[in-house]
Amino acid sequence: MKKPRPILFVLLLAVLAALVFWFVRGFAPERIAGPGEAPSSAASPETPVPKVTMKATLFFLRDDDGMFIAETRDVPSTGSLGADAEAVLAELIKGSTGGLVSALPSETKLRQVFLTKDGTAYADFTKDLTAAHPSGSDAETATVYAIVDTLAFNFKAIKKVFILVDGEERETLNGHITLGRAFFPDFTLIAKS
Amino acid sequence: MRNVFGRGFDSRRLHQSMMFSVRYRASGAAALLLVAVCLAAALPAAASDQRTIVIDPGHGGLDPGAKGKFGSVEKDIDLAISRKLKALIEQSQSYRVVLTRDKDVDVSLENRAAIANNNDALVFLSIHVNGSFRKKAQGSETFFMSLNATDEESRRLAYQENREQALDKTIAGADKDDIKMILWDMAQSAYIKQSGQLAELIQAQLNALLGTENRGIKQADFVVLRGVACPAVLVEAAFISNPEEEQKLVDEAFQDNVAQAVYTGLMRFLAAYGKN
Numbered sequence: 242m243k244k245p246r247p248i249l250f251v252l253l254l255a256v257l258a259a260l261v262f263w264f265v266r267g268f269a270p271e272r273i274a275g276p277g278e279a280p281s282s283a284a285s286p287e288t289p290v291p292k293v294t295m296k297a298t299l300f301f302l303r304d305d306d307g308m309f310i311a312e313t314r315d316v317p318s319t320g321s322l323g324a325d326a327e328a329v330l331a332e333l334i335k336g337s338t339g340g341l342v343s344a345l346p347s348e349t350k351l352r353q354v355f356l357t358k359d360g361t362a363y364a365d366f367t368k369d370l371t372a373a374h375p376s377g378s379d380a381e382t383a384t385v386y387a388i389v390d391t392l393a394f395n396f397k398a399i400k401k402v403f404i405l406v407d408g409e410e411r412e413t414l415n416g417h418i419t420l421g422r423a424f425f426p427d428f429t430l431i432a433k434s
Numbered sequence: 435m436r437n438v439f440g441r442g443f444d445s446r447r448l449h450q451s452m453m454f455s456v457r458y459r460a461s462g463a464a465a466l467l468l469v470a471v472c473l474a475a476a477l478p479a480a481a482s483d484q485r486t487i488v489i490d491p492g493h494g495g496l497d498p499g500a501k502g503k504f505g506s507v508e509k510d511i512d513l514a515i516s517r518k519l520k521a522l523i524e525q526s527q528s529y530r531v532v533l534t535r536d537k538d539v540d541v542s543l544e545n546r547a548a549i550a551n552n553n554d555a556l557v558f559l560s561i562h563v564n565g566s567f568r569k570k571a572q573g574s575e576t577f578f579m580s581l582n583a584t585d586e587e588s589r590r591l592a593y594q595e596n597r598e599q600a601l602d603k604t605i606a607g608a609d610k611d612d613i614k615m616i617l618w619d620m621a622q623s624a625y626i627k628q629s630g631q632l633a634e635l636i637q638a639q640l641n642a643l644l645g646t647e648n649r650g651i652k653q654a655d656f657v658v659l660r661g662v663a664c665p666a667v668l669v670e671a672a673f674i675s676n677p678e679e680e681q682k683l684v685d686e687a688f689q690d691n692v693a694q695a696v697y698t699g700l701m702r703f704l705a706a707y708g709k710n
Contacts, residue, residue, distance in 0.1 A: 302567060302568055304568050304569070304570045305570060307566070307568060307571060342567050342568050343567065344567055375500060375501075375565045375566070375567060375675060376493075376498075376499050376500040376501075376508070376565045377499075377500040377508075377562075377563075377564045377565020377566055377670075377673075377674075377675060378562065378564055378565075378575075378577065378654065378656075378668070378670050379564050379565065379566040379568075379571055379670075379673070380500070380565045380566050380567055380675075382654065383566070383567060412543065412657055413543070413656075413657050416492070416493060416497060416499065416543070417562075417654070417656050417657070417658075417668075418654060418655060418656060418657075419655045419656070419657045419660070421657075422655075
């Protein structure tokens with residue numbers, strides 16, 4: 242029997258190692274940035290993310306007759322329905338830039354908007370919505386429909402809105418109108434311009 | 435010793451007369467008791483012949499309702515008007531009137547409706563003054579219940595309406611509560627029509643007597659109107675958030691007019707649509 246040469250053995254090992262290395266590296270997907278991490282500059286070239294906005298229609302009250310008047314504003318949009326709905330309501334809470342009356346108390350704070358597949362948007366506010374509310378059938382109706390009409394008008398996917406306070410369902414907004422169910426929009430409350 | 439009648443004192447006769455008077459008194463007392471018992475039995479029957487009207491002064495206690503610029507508070511005005519209305523109705527002596535509150539206390543919306551139902555009320559009248567974000571908002575309006583059902587509710591109602599005939603025979607015991615709720619919803623629909631008629635008659639009087647802007651009759655999903663098993667309306671007399679109307683609302687004469695308007699509208703309704 243021929244005596245095996247050590248160098249051949251080493252060469253064989255090296256070839257095997259190289260094959261293994263290429264196999265593992267070659268077929269494994271490139272590592273994509275995990276959640277929260279910025280994509281590695283090695284994976285893709287550095288490109289600035291364009292700021293996307295959407296045109297939001299917000300409804301405020303005309304002092305003379307209480308009809309809703311539309312104001313449009315650019316609102317940051319991430320493309321996610323929940324986040325965009327939150328951004329639109331945040332603008333509504335800021336109030337009118339055209340001298341109209343807001344149908345939400347200025348102290349109002351939004352906690353979250355989340356959506357279910359049947360087209361119901363759950364708009365969750367802090368207790369300020371009710372605690373700072375002026376009370377009265379007129380005021381309560383205005384608040385409910387400012388929220389419902391604004392969301393339904395801007396987002397086709399939102400068919401009805403359920404208003405929550407501090408994450409819970411309330412019996413009424415402030416003693417009159419029920420908050421125990423979702424509301425469909427009432428676009429007859431919007432003035433024809 | 436002479437007794438009262440000037441006759442000689444005779445202890446035996448005295449004893450006899452005392453026993454006689456005791457017996458007399460006893461039978462007299464028994465007779466009176468019998469009469470009293472009969473009266474007591476008869477009185478509730480007489481009272482229930484008299485139909486009840488329930489008046490609901492809005493808010494109360496820790497819930498002040500809307501507030502005015504000059505410091506007036508809705509709950510006080512609601513109660514004042516309600517008391518005047520009660521007095522007017524009681525003058526006619528045809529109806530018994532119950533207030534859901536007769537002082538400054540909290541009453542839950544559920545309890546207000548319960549008071550109406552427990553008293554087998556003919557009619558339920560909730561008395562409020564209005565509040566708005568807009569200082570210019572003004573006028574009087576009358577609300578009645580709206581059945582603004584969501585998709586699911588209206589589908590369920592429609593389904594049950596179609597199967598109404600077979601209900602009694604095919605529904606198992608466990609489902610009976612669902613059915614009762616659906617039948618309740620249907621009964622509410624019947625009351626809603628009458629509530630609309632009542633609202634119209636009251637609003638017409640508010641327009642005639644108050645000189646305020648006519649905001650008309652409206653339907654709304656107000657919780658206080660929901661659980662009531664009779665025609666029910668909520669009257670918004672005027673806007674406490676409007677300084678001009680606030681001045682009117684605290685004025686005794688204006689409050690009298692509001693009470694008069696609701697009273698006249700109510701009487702016309704009862705005359706036209708009879709007892710339930």
